[in-house]
Amino acid sequence: MKKTVFLGALTIAGLAAGAAAAATLDDVKARGKLNCGVTTGLVGFAAPNANGEWEGFDVAVCRAVAAATLGDPTAVEFVPTTGKTRFTALASGEIDMLARNTTWTFSRDNDLKFEFVGVNYYDGQGFMVPKELGVSSAKELDGATVCIQTGTTTELNLADFFRSNNISYEPVPIETNAEAQQQYLAGACDVYTTDASGLAATRATFEDPSAHALLPEIISKEPLGPLVRHGDNEWGDIVRWTLNAMITAEELGVTSANVADMAANGTDNPEINRLLGTEGTLGEMIGLEADWAKNAIMAVGNYGEVFEGNIGESTPIGLARGLNAQWTEGGLMYSPPFR
Amino acid sequence: MTTMTDPPRQSFRLSMLLNDTRYRSYTFQFIALVVLAGIVAVLANNLVVNLAAAGLNISYEFLANPAGYDINQTLIPYTSQSSNLQAAWVGILNTLLVAFLGCLFATILGVIAGVLRLSKNWLVAKLMSLYVEAFRNVPVLIWILIINTIVVTMPSPRAYRGDAATHEMLFGVIAYTNRGVYIPAPTFGPGSMIVVATFIASIIGIFAYRRYAKNLLFNTGKLLPTLWPSIALFFVPTLLMYFIMGMPIGADIPALTGFNFQGGIQIQRPLIALWLALSIYTGAFIAENVRAGILAINKGQTEAAASLGLRPGRIMNLVVLPQALRVIIPPLISNYLNITKNSSLAIAVGYADITATLGGITLNQTGRAIECVLLLMLFYLIISLLISFFMNIYNRSVSLKER
Numbered sequence: 169m170k171k172t173v174f175l176g177a178l179t180i181a182g183l184a185a186g187a188a189a190a191a192t193l194d195d196v197k198a199r200g201k202l203n204c205g206v207t208t209g210l211v212g213f214a215a216p217n218a219n220g221e222w223e224g225f226d227v228a229v230c231r232a233v234a235a236a237t238l239g240d241p242t243a244v245e246f247v248p249t250t251g252k253t254r255f256t257a258l259a260s261g262e263i264d265m266l267a268r269n270t271t272w273t274f275s276r277d278n279d280l281k282f283e284f285v286g287v288n289y290y291d292g293q294g295f296m297v298p299k300e301l302g303v304s305s306a307k308e309l310d311g312a313t314v315c316i317q318t319g320t321t322t323e324l325n326l327a328d329f330f331r332s333n334n335i336s337y338e339p340v341p342i343e344t345n346a347e348a349q350q351q352y353l354a355g356a357c358d359v360y361t362t363d364a365s366g367l368a369a370t371r372a373t374f375e376d377p378s379a380h381a382l383l384p385e386i387i388s389k390e391p392l393g394p395l396v397r398h399g400d401n402e403w404g405d406i407v408r409w410t411l412n413a414m415i416t417a418e419e420l421g422v423t424s425a426n427v428a429d430m431a432a433n434g435t436d437n438p439e440i441n442r443l444l445g446t447e448g449t450l451g452e453m454i455g456l457e458a459d460w461a462k463n464a465i466m467a468v469g470n471y472g473e474v475f476e477g478n479i480g481e482s483t484p485i486g487l488a489r490g491l492n493a494q495w496t497e498g499g500l501m502y503s504p505p506f507r
Numbered sequence: 508m509t510t511m512t513d514p515p516r517q518s519f520r521l522s523m524l525l526n527d528t529r530y531r532s533y534t535f536q537f538i539a540l541v542v543l544a545g546i547v548a549v550l551a552n553n554l555v556v557n558l559a560a561a562g563l564n565i566s567y568e569f570l571a572n573p574a575g576y577d578i579n580q581t582l583i584p585y586t587s588q589s590s591n592l593q594a595a596w597v598g599i600l601n602t603l604l605v606a607f608l609g610c611l612f613a614t615i616l617g618v619i620a621g622v623l624r625l626s627k628n629w630l631v632a633k634l635m636s637l638y639v640e641a642f643r644n645v646p647v648l649i650w651i652l653i654i655n656t657i658v659v660t661m662p663s664p665r666a667y668r669g670d671a672a673t674h675e676m677l678f679g680v681i682a683y684t685n686r687g688v689y690i691p692a693p694t695f696g697p698g699s700m701i702v703v704a705t706f707i708a709s710i711i712g713i714f715a716y717r718r719y720a721k722n723l724l725f726n727t728g729k730l731l732p733t734l735w736p737s738i739a740l741f742f743v744p745t746l747l748m749y750f751i752m753g754m755p756i757g758a759d760i761p762a763l764t765g766f767n768f769q770g771g772i773q774i775q776r777p778l779i780a781l782w783l784a785l786s787i788y789t790g791a792f793i794a795e796n797v798r799a800g801i802l803a804i805n806k807g808q809t810e811a812a813a814s815l816g817l818r819p820g821r822i823m824n825l826v827v828l829p830q831a832l833r834v835i836i837p838p839l840i841s842n843y844l845n846i847t848k849n850s851s852l853a854i855a856v857g858y859a860d861i862t863a864t865l866g867g868i869t870l871n872q873t874g875r876a877i878e879c880v881l882l883l884m885l886f887y888l889i890i891s892l893l894i895s896f897f898m899n900i901y902n903r904s905v906s907l908k909e910r
Contacts, residue, residue: 252871259561280874281562300665301766311765313686318854318863319871324575327587338686338767339577341857341868355663356685356776358766398562 192264192403193455196237201245204230205263208248208344212369212478212485213269222246226267228474229288229394229411232464233265236410236456241467250343251319255280258397265407267394269363271321281398285408288393290491290500292386293322294364296371299381301358306385310335315348315357322362325388345370363390365487372484402455409454412503413461416443417470419494424469431462443506450506471501569873576868578859580775591869598864599886605781606847612786613846617793624798642791648852650788655780655856661685667763680760682768687775689761689768696755705748713740777858789846796838800831832905840898844891861886
């Protein structure tokens with residue numbers, strides 16, 4: 169009898185685990201918290217600040233989704249993941265979404281069964297070297313020792329780049345960005361390679377950032393974006409359109425400062441009204457409150473504000489908008505219309 | 508006076524399965540087996556169902572696909588275009604290399620420390636106690652990281668460069684950097700094979716001579732010196748042949764070209780950190796085994812040997828250690844297994860063992876977690892069973908032969 173109960177409980181637990189994939193939004197609402205996978209710490213993108221609160225470019229996406237779904241940008245449980253653990257964490261349901269400078273690739277999308285919902289940063293892989301080495305191009309790196317985060321696309325790009333240029337290197341595989349930084353500064357490797365944005369963020373934390381140079385070569389396309397599991401399209405849509413809302417808000421001039429005013433008094437622009445839920449039923453269509461996008465923008469700001477506040481030129485990381493400018497400004501940031 | 512009579516044979520009844528002690532244990536074992544099988548089945552079913560729900564399958568086809576990444580230490584030919592299987596082989600060989608070096612070094616260290624801990628010299632005994640206690644009681648991962656950090660603080664190759672070089676190569680031939688130690692590699696010119704053959708022949712000669720000396724001792728009681736002839740046999744013929752052949756063996760001395768030292772043999776930092784940490788950590792355990800083994804030998808044995816006039820060194824080598832081996836070998840096997848399994852901590856310092864290649868990068872890049880982990884388990888199981896098998900053969904050869 170007891171055995172039957174036990175086995176029955178196990179079976180139900182198994183079924184529940186299987187069904188968990190289906191309705192992530194309900195799970196998040198029931199839990200009252202969004203489980204969001206981030207890096208173990210990359211200043212500017214996702215790192216705890218002096219008060220222990222997570223902040224950064226990727227963290228803002230998590231907070232925006234939490235604000236859109238739960239109405240509370242602080243209702244996020246941040247789960248630090250390494251390059252190795254991130255996909256298992258997402259696939260197993262430990263996290264609801266992953267916002268961890270993850271490159272959108274064919275095999276991750278199809279073979280690993282994930283859904284990339286968009287791109288929040290167009291990046292490329294670069295190299296950082298100490299200036300004292302006198303290297304001005306990545307093609308001069310023959311025989312160099314290269315620190316590389318293991319389990320990333322950069323590992324494969326690196327092998328391809330050196331092979332196609334017919335030069336040799338010695339890889340030093342490393343688990344986290346902090347470790348890489350330590351080894352690089354100790355001179356255990358000549359070069360550190362990762363996404364150019366990550367290099368800039370890492371360099372900003374050095375004691376003397378001016379002693380290190382980023383080489384001009386960008387050897388890969390690294391479209392970074394948030395992702396969710398395959399199989400729950402409603403949840404994928406929520407994350408996708410939250411990101412799009414942030415991008416559209418910048419395009420339409422909606423900021424965290426004026427969003428409350430615009431929502432309360434209405435505007436002459438119907439697209440802003442639809443975005444903020446004062447007109448139309450977009451919120452109902454996506455299964456959220458009418459003011460979901462307003463909450464997200466109010467919590468973290470529009471895409472441009474998030475960029476400037478965390479990694480922009482006024483911050484120590486000092487990244488230019490470049491490809492990540494709005495399409496109207498010559499960049500690639502282009503959201504489908506809210507209609 | 509009692510008479511033994513068989514109890515009247517009862518026919519088997521179902522209730523006896525619970526009430527009769529003869530059958531009860533079978534009943535419970537059977538129930539336990541069914542429960543265990545049930546749990547395994549439920550877990551396996553859960554896995555299959557959830558994989559199917561996620562649209563994933565179990566497949567080992569990825570092993571034949573190009574790996575796409577580079578490995579820093581490869582004992583067999585490997586490029587980023589090689590298959591994932593080849594990458595796994597590279598990892599397996601690296602695991603075996605560090606396990607072999609670790610076992611060797613740990614044994615030497617353990618035997619010395621174990622014997623010295625019993626020394627009558629207070630300072631030596633206490634120093635060895637300190638070593639054993641300090642290393643045995645700190646997790647091996649911490650030791651790996653500590654030694655890695657020590658190696659990282661060694662000079663970088665840049666310190667050897669240019670006129671303002673702050674470091675010079677040891678004896679002009681050995682470079683120690685934070686990327687590893689570079690030592691000269693032998694280069695074999697024409698005629699060098701004869702020198703090598705002479706060297707091998709003289710090694711065989713040493714063993715033959717020792718065997719002859721031992722037989723002579725047992726048969727006639729005549730004691731020949733063995734140490735000095737062995738050393739002479741080791742060096743003299745090889746050196747003679749070396750000069751006769753016109754010094755055919757040279758040395759490829761590492762030199763700083765570009766970013767790194769090139770030429771010679773490179774012992775990379777991860778290997779050094781892992782090897783030393785595993786050796787000195789496990790060496791502390793082996794030292795305790797050796798000490799226990801020696802203490803297990805009755806003091807009368809030592810005293811009897813002493814009364815025969817044997818010197819302390821001979822007592823240890825001829826009387827105590829051969830008997831102590833019987834106590835030492837079984838726990839030594841488990842220490843060797845520990846080294847092999849602990850070598851999977853390699854990824855902490857970036858050593859490309861099987862856990863780092865197959866269980867790390869390949870797993871990550873292909874996303875085939877279950878398949879990779881199953882293969883890993885199979886590998887460690889096979890290698891552990893093999894080590895146990897061979898060490899058990901050795902154990903039988905030294906164990907007490909009862910006639």
